[in-house]
Amino acid sequence: MIKVNQLAVTFNRGTPMETPAMRGIDLNVPEGDFVTVIGSNGAGKSTFLNALAGELRPDSGTILIDDQDVTSWPTAKRAGLVARVFQDPLGGSCADLTIEENLALANARGKRRSLGGSVGSRLRDEFKAKIAHLNLGLENRLGDRMDLLSGGQRQAVSLLMAAMQPMKILLLDEHTAALDPKTAAFVLKLTREIVTERNLTTVMVTHSMRQALEIGNRTVMLHEGRVVLDVRDQERDGLQIEDLLHMFERVRGSQLDDDALLLS
Amino acid sequence: MSTFALLGAIEVGLLFALVALGVYLSFRVLQFPDLTVDGSFPLGAAVCASLIVTGVNPYLATLAAALAGAGAGMVTAWLNVRLKILHLLASILTMIALYSINLRIMGRPNVALLGETTVFSPLDTLDLPTYVALPIALAVLVVVVKLALDWFLNSEVGLAMRATGVNPRMARAQGINTEHYILGGMALSNALVALAGALFAQSQGAADVTLGVGVIVVGLAAVIGGEAIMNTRAVWRATLACIMGSIIYRLAVAAALNTDMLGLKAQDLNLITAVLVTLAMVLPGVRMPFRSKTKGASDT
Numbered sequence: 001m002i003k004v005n006q007l008a009v010t011f012n013r014g015t016p017m018e019t020p021a022m023r024g025i026d027l028n029v030p031e032g033d034f035v036t037v038i039g040s041n042g043a044g045k046s047t048f049l050n051a052l053a054g055e056l057r058p059d060s061g062t063i064l065i066d067d068q069d070v071t072s073w074p075t076a077k078r079a080g081l082v083a084r085v086f087q088d089p090l091g092g093s094c095a096d097l098t099i100e101e102n103l104a105l106a107n108a109r110g111k112r113r114s115l116g117g118s119v120g121s122r123l124r125d126e127f128k129a130k131i132a133h134l135n136l137g138l139e140n141r142l143g144d145r146m147d148l149l150s151g152g153q154r155q156a157v158s159l160l161m162a163a164m165q166p167m168k169i170l171l172l173d174e175h176t177a178a179l180d181p182k183t184a185a186f187v188l189k190l191t192r193e194i195v196t197e198r199n200l201t202t203v204m205v206t207h208s209m210r211q212a213l214e215i216g217n218r219t220v221m222l223h224e225g226r227v228v229l230d231v232r233d234q235e236r237d238g239l240q241i242e243d244l245l246h247m248f249e250r251v252r253g254s255q256l257d258d259d260a261l262l263l264s
Numbered sequence: 265m266s267t268f269a270l271l272g273a274i275e276v277g278l279l280f281a282l283v284a285l286g287v288y289l290s291f292r293v294l295q296f297p298d299l300t301v302d303g304s305f306p307l308g309a310a311v312c313a314s315l316i317v318t319g320v321n322p323y324l325a326t327l328a329a330a331l332a333g334a335g336a337g338m339v340t341a342w343l344n345v346r347l348k349i350l351h352l353l354a355s356i357l358t359m360i361a362l363y364s365i366n367l368r369i370m371g372r373p374n375v376a377l378l379g380e381t382t383v384f385s386p387l388d389t390l391d392l393p394t395y396v397a398l399p400i401a402l403a404v405l406v407v408v409v410k411l412a413l414d415w416f417l418n419s420e421v422g423l424a425m426r427a428t429g430v431n432p433r434m435a436r437a438q439g440i441n442t443e444h445y446i447l448g449g450m451a452l453s454n455a456l457v458a459l460a461g462a463l464f465a466q467s468q469g470a471a472d473v474t475l476g477v478g479v480i481v482v483g484l485a486a487v488i489g490g491e492a493i494m495n496t497r498a499v500w501r502a503t504l505a506c507i508m509g510s511i512i513y514r515l516a517v518a519a520a521l522n523t524d525m526l527g528l529k530a531q532d533l534n535l536i537t538a539v540l541v542t543l544a545m546v547l548p549g550v551r552m553p554f555r556s557k558t559k560g561a562s563d564t
Contacts, residue, residue: 053437079439086434094430097423104420105427109439113420145497161438 001201002029002169007051007061008225021047023225024061029169033232034195034202034216038209040248044225045205049173052203054078066168080110083162085155087174092158095147099138099157102146103127106161130160134190152183156190163194170195172204176211188215209241223251265522270515271395277514278402279464280482284490284506285413286456287483290337292502293417294429294449299355299480300340303362304333304454306476308461310366313375313471322383326462333458334451336362341450345443359476366473374472382466398467405463409456410503417499425449457483478534485537486510488544513540 004027011019022044029035039045050056052063054075062071065081086092093102104118104127119127124142132139134156138149146154155175162170172191176184192215195202206212212219219236221229221244228251231239265273283305290298308329315325336358343354367373387397416422427435428445435442457479465471490509496502520528520536528536 055433055436074441075436076439076441079437082437084437086437091431092434092437094427094434096430097426101423101426105423105435105438105440108420108424111439113424113440115416115419115421118418118420118423 001031001033001066002027002052002203003062003064003067004028004052005062005064007048007058007063009047009051009056009058013059020225022051022058022061025222025225025227027220027227027230029201029203029218031201032199033218034200035204035218035220036212036216037203037205037220037222038207038212038244039222042224043222045222046173047225048222049171049203049205052169053082053084053171080165081168082171083109083165083167083169084171085158085162085173085175087177089151089154089158089178090147092175093146093154093161096145098143098145099131099149100124100127100142102157103131103142103161103164106164109165110167111165130164131157134160150183152179152187155179155183155187159187159190159194163198163200168201170200170202172202174205174207177207191215209244213239213241213244221247221251223248265518268395269518269522271399273514273518274511275395275399275402275467277511278399278406278507279460279467280479280486280514281406281507281510282409282456282460282463283479283483284486284510285409285503286453286460287480288487288502288506289413289449289453289456291484291487292429293426294446294453296341296344296351296429296446296450297355298337298340298450298453299352300336300358300362300450300454301457301480301483302476302478303359303366304336304457304476305461305464305479306366306471306473307336307362307369308333308458309465309471309475310369310375310461310473311458312462313377313465314369314371316377316380316382316466317375322381322385322466326383326459326466329462330455330459333461334455336458337450337452337454338447340454341447345446362476363473366476370471370473373474374470376470377466378469383463384466402463402467406507410507413503414500417503478537481534481537481541482513485513485541485544488541489513492544492547513537516540 004025007022007025009022011021025048037045037048047056051058054070054073058071062069064070070078070081094105100119104123107123127142128139136153136156138153138157149157176187179187188211194200202216204216213236218232220227229247283301287301290296311332312325312329315328316322340355340358343349343357344351384398384401387394387401390397417426424435424440425445425448427438427440428442432442461475464475486509487506489512490496490505493508493512494501494505496505517533517536520526521530
């Protein structure tokens, strides 16, 4: 479903600030795979996700989604293939718009937008039924502005928005990182349900090693812009967080000093 | 204040309500601070007046003026989205360029429309005096434009335009080509402003190259003033606030100029406006009224 070939990008090329964020990433994700991507700060996780979403044009390499070469497609053009949930709970929705307007925006993803009314009564009923599944009591608050919701509620609605229209791949960008543990667990459970229910091909970036091993069926570790570990299914089931840590140390050739990875 | 002065203030207030709606589109919906307005207002006046004196149908001339305004808005948007020039600077460049262009269009600093047939000429056949009929006709037009804008901003396309202003990254992720929406929104905004300029020239009987000075501040005064006096959570309220703000601003100015005690003269107008806008912007709770954050909304 996703074929990434020798993807490379360098920020601030030709300046003293030159940073190679990706140095030739190869990854082949078959349909139905749920890949968790892990790596320390600056490993290239976010850059990789941005490249998949189209927010960033790579210097070299190609990206194929559903056998289409989308390397040069801007984000908006890819929206019919790619759905995304952002790390910042405010990032995935419009704070100034109401819940139903946000849902209507997502409902038109990948379709041609018309001059007809955005939220009709038929659509409102449909939204109501869908949002009731979240069990957050939001079905009677469709007219509320998005910024009245808590971070967890927003992420839940963002997930719902992402799943509104058919897609080829779902991108999750540390979408539970800004939430408290209980809410994070809820959003993660919801993520699992939606992904399993629709058999979605998913790439999830995470900062938590436990999450990386618990969720999905495959884990990829990035380091300095390269894939340094790629384990799946049975092979991955046998892995413990300690094993990941050892691997980290080996690729870095030093002691791990990133507390965030150890503690989360 | 005499009835004549009152109706005159309402007339100008209604004309500038169109400017306020345009400014609301750029500043608030697209969050694009756009000073093109100072050029597109006289552009509308210049195009319309020049066409009318060469014998073109006044309705066609007014339509041409609005289209010219749309073009000016697109130039600013293009400078910003394609050439990546800072939005404020892009609009200043267009504004400055339009000063020369307006002089070229008219061929001289001003064009008089005295004795010409304008879109307001049919009002002369009514039994009402012009100073009564004109505000009524403008009120009808402004209400029609407001309703059309409400409908547009609540359509799928309008919703995408609002998302472009609020959260462009999210908008792109939802398949919205934000560049196209900025181009379209800026065209619409400046078309409204140029339309106001064309109507202003026809009601005042002349187009002048200096008409545009301070138009953006007057438009902002209406938008911000409207937000200060009412809740603008829903789109229909926000557009209503623009119109109310514009009329109230004109009434306040007329009242101030008609009060001999204050010693203010017509030339103090821009200074008063600047002070009013500054006050409205720094007063707490104006830009983000708390009342709109605590109450549930279902009427958008």
